[in-house]
Amino acid sequence: METAKQIIESYDGRKLRVMEVCGTHTHEIFRLGIRRILPPQIELISGPGCPVCVTPAGYIDEAVMLALEHGAVICTFGDLIRVPGSEMSLAGARSKGAAVKTVYSPLDAVDFARENPDKQVVFLAVGFETTVPAACLAVKKAAAEGLANFSILGANKTMPNAYKALKGSADAFLYPGHVNAITGTAVCEDLVKLGVSGVVAGFTADEILTALAVIIRLSASAPGEPFFRNCYPRVVRPEGSPAALKLMDTVMEPCDAEWRGLGVIPMSGLKLRPAFAAYDARLKFSLPPVAGRSNPACRCGEVLQGKCKSTDCKLFGTACTPLHPVGACMVSNEGACSAYYQYGDILNG
Amino acid sequence: MDNNMNANDFVTLAHGAGGRQTAELIDRVFKAHFSNPDFTGDDAAVLPVDAGKIAFTTDGFIVSPFEFPGGNIGKLSICGTVNDLACMGAKPLYLACAFVIEEGFPLAKLEEIAAAMKKTADEAGVRIVAGDTKVAGKGQVDHVFITTTGVGQLTEGVRTSGAFARPGDAVIVTGDVGRHGCTILLARNEFEIDADVTSDCAPLWGTVKSMIDASRDIHVIRDATRGGVGTVLYEIADQSKVGIRLNSADVPVAPEVRGVCGMLGLEPLYLACEGRLVVFAPKSEAPAILEALRKGPYSASAAIIGEVVADHPGKVVMTTEIGAQSLLPQPGGELLPRIC
Numbered sequence: 236m237e238t239a240k241q242i243i244e245s246y247d248g249r250k251l252r253v254m255e256v257c258g259t260h261t262h263e264i265f266r267l268g269i270r271r272i273l274p275p276q277i278e279l280i281s282g283p284g285c286p287v288c289v290t291p292a293g294y295i296d297e298a299v300m301l302a303l304e305h306g307a308v309i310c311t312f313g314d315l316i317r318v319p320g321s322e323m324s325l326a327g328a329r330s331k332g333a334a335v336k337t338v339y340s341p342l343d344a345v346d347f348a349r350e351n352p353d354k355q356v357v358f359l360a361v362g363f364e365t366t367v368p369a370a371c372l373a374v375k376k377a378a379a380e381g382l383a384n385f386s387i388l389g390a391n392k393t394m395p396n397a398y399k400a401l402k403g404s405a406d407a408f409l410y411p412g413h414v415n416a417i418t419g420t421a422v423c424e425d426l427v428k429l430g431v432s433g434v435v436a437g438f439t440a441d442e443i444l445t446a447l448a449v450i451i452r453l454s455a456s457a458p459g460e461p462f463f464r465n466c467y468p469r470v471v472r473p474e475g476s477p478a479a480l481k482l483m484d485t486v487m488e489p490c491d492a493e494w495r496g497l498g499v500i501p502m503s504g505l506k507l508r509p510a511f512a513a514y515d516a517r518l519k520f521s522l523p524p525v526a527g528r529s530n531p532a533c534r535c536g537e538v539l540q541g542k543c544k545s546t547d548c549k550l551f552g553t554a555c556t557p558l559h560p561v562g563a564c565m566v567s568n569e570g571a572c573s574a575y576y577q578y579g580d581i582l583n584g
Numbered sequence: 585m586d587n588n589m590n591a592n593d594f595v596t597l598a599h600g601a602g603g604r605q606t607a608e609l610i611d612r613v614f615k616a617h618f619s620n621p622d623f624t625g626d627d628a629a630v631l632p633v634d635a636g637k638i639a640f641t642t643d644g645f646i647v648s649p650f651e652f653p654g655g656n657i658g659k660l661s662i663c664g665t666v667n668d669l670a671c672m673g674a675k676p677l678y679l680a681c682a683f684v685i686e687e688g689f690p691l692a693k694l695e696e697i698a699a700a701m702k703k704t705a706d707e708a709g710v711r712i713v714a715g716d717t718k719v720a721g722k723g724q725v726d727h728v729f730i731t732t733t734g735v736g737q738l739t740e741g742v743r744t745s746g747a748f749a750r751p752g753d754a755v756i757v758t759g760d761v762g763r764h765g766c767t768i769l770l771a772r773n774e775f776e777i778d779a780d781v782t783s784d785c786a787p788l789w790g791t792v793k794s795m796i797d798a799s800r801d802i803h804v805i806r807d808a809t810r811g812g813v814g815t816v817l818y819e820i821a822d823q824s825k826v827g828i829r830l831n832s833a834d835v836p837v838a839p840e841v842r843g844v845c846g847m848l849g850l851e852p853l854y855l856a857c858e859g860r861l862v863v864f865a866p867k868s869e870a871p872a873i874l875e876a877l878r879k880g881p882y883s884a885s886a887a888i889i890g891e892v893v894a895d896h897p898g899k900v901v902m903t904t905e906i907g908a909q910s911l912l913p914q915p916g917g918e919l920l921p922r923i924c
Contacts, residue, residue, distance in 0.1 A: 240906060262849070268908030339775055440906045568849065577913035 257411030258285030258569025280541030293527025295320030419475025496536020600719025654783030674736030765855030
């Protein structure tokens with residue numbers, strides 16, 4: 236029997252563009268050197284699946300404002316600290332005296348708020364369906380305890396409408412297994428009806444190669460026919476995680492959301508429901524609307540849509556490096572530009 | 585404070601003032617544990633010198649937490665300096681150690697640290713011959729910091745340096761990688777991950793001696809401490825102006841370390857070791873070196889993980905588990921704070 240790797244290596248069909256929509260996939264694909272075994276007709280595009288990469292500059296501006304003007308303690312996942320805002324990153328704000336604390340879970344931020352009743356604590360809620368339940372849990376916990384000094388600055392996003400917006404960018408999506416573990420697979424079945432193809436993939440070398448091989452086989456067997464397969468059944472069930480979905484639905488509701496580089500995608504974000512409005516930092520601190528500005532030379536937005544490669548950006552590797560990122564894709568380990576930078580040049584520069 | 589303890593059980597600023605209480609502290613803790621004929625209490629130790637060359641080095645230790653599965657800051661402070669000497673092919677002879685202790689530090693813990701130092705020094709065959717104790721006010725240091733300085737006798741016919749790697753060398757690690765860094769990470773309890781990982785912290789002169797007894801033709805010996813094996817490989821590729829190829833399947837990683845790294849997105853090659861050496865020697869010598877290593881207590885899982893090539897100087901290229909080639913990412917700025 237042909238192995239997945241053989242199927243990939245021996246592909247000689249038409250051009251095939253596959254978009255991975257998960258930062259962990261991007262990182263693993265680079266780390267494993269999968270791009271180096273692909274035939275030239277297969278192009279992998281690193282899509283907008285890294286929460287840090289799609290966080291708009293305006294969101295960072297809001298966080299900086301909360302820290303510097305309102306004296307709030309910002310609790311955040313570490314990756315966000317170096318993401319550039321319009322004027323400065325949170326790291327820059329910290330050097331001006333802002334209190335910015337790294338946490339590994341939103342619940343740590345709730346603990347911190349409880350232990351520091353004299354401080355206003357704001358958790359930066361970014362991330363997809365995988366991290367939303369934990370943020371919801373944190374808000375519920377704070378509400379149950381009556382913590383008046385805890386709130387979240389929300390920028391959570393959901394994938395379904397992003398796939399629709401990105402429909403023309405790729406022939407098939409490599410769906411993020413961890414997101415589908417929460418949402419289930421009905422989302423993907425619905426996308427097939429709209430002509431969007433994809434397979435759910437796990438994260439080991441075998442799982443990623445298998446998913447790519449399945450895309451190749453299905454694309455070749457019925458060209459132009461949209462398809463869906465779950466190639467990560469050991470973790471992803473058709474119904475997803477009903478408990479997590481219920482929790483999310485209790486605490487949050489859909490809203491329009493801005494994605495760095497992609498603009499506003501209707502109903503692709505989540506915000507707190509009115510019952511939890513007291514925990515919404517934007518309302519609590521009456522933040523004005525913020526229109527963030529990114530470096531105009533940065534091409535992260537085009538990278539995320541597969542319109543250009545990281546290496547096509549003139550800032551790449553010169554003005555923009557992992558130590559001094561200009562664009563968000565260079566900040567996170569899971570960003571496309573960071574992966575290109577770290578794993579990209581090999582024997583021939 | 586525990587009801588069964590009293591003020592005499594803690595280090596105070598008076599212990600560092602140079603008077604009677606300083607003498608008591610030295611008697612109770614350091615003399616009691618470090619006693620040997622060369623440790624006199626005079627202003628400096630007076631030591632015989634053999635013909636030949638000495639190796640001389642120093643290292644500071646500020647690990648947090650100061651105790652961890654597999655050791656404590658005392659054991660670490662002996663291993664760190666002993667291993668730096670051993671990497672030059674020098675038999676460790678004498679150590680001096682300087683303590684900076686935070687006011688309020690429990691004396692019982694200080695004794696545990698001193699006992700671990702003595703035990704490790706004995707195992708390494710090295711004598712602690714001089715020391716210094718300072719006490720800093722509460723909050724000015726984190727529990728206890730230790731600096732050790734060591735002298736070793738260079739072995740004739742052995743000359744190692746990070747600049748001596750040559751195309752055709754085999755790259756050997758003396759055991760599974762990333763344990764110490766992983767242990768410290770978990771000991772900080774920041775991730776709420778439970779895994780049974782123990783630091784590899786160990787004195788390695790015996791390991792080095794077994795190798796140089798098997799072959800004098802060894803080009804590089806480095807201990808893979810801060811930054812782990814990956815950082816050492818990049819340093820050597822740079823210093824020797826050579827390329828290095830690794831086979832990821834050959835890199836020994838304990839399953840529990842691999843599991844933790846998988847969860848946290850860390851590369852085991854970039855986690856610190858405190859009892860592992862990276863060795864470069866001609867391929868013809870590698871089998872004898874490996875055979876000697878595998879008989880040793882701290883190097884039973886020694887393995888050849890790659891080779892030195894003339895191509896791509898300064899770069900480390902890895903053959904991944906799917907058989908593709910990928911660049912091992914350069915050491916980044918996000919090293920774990922205070923692991924040693």
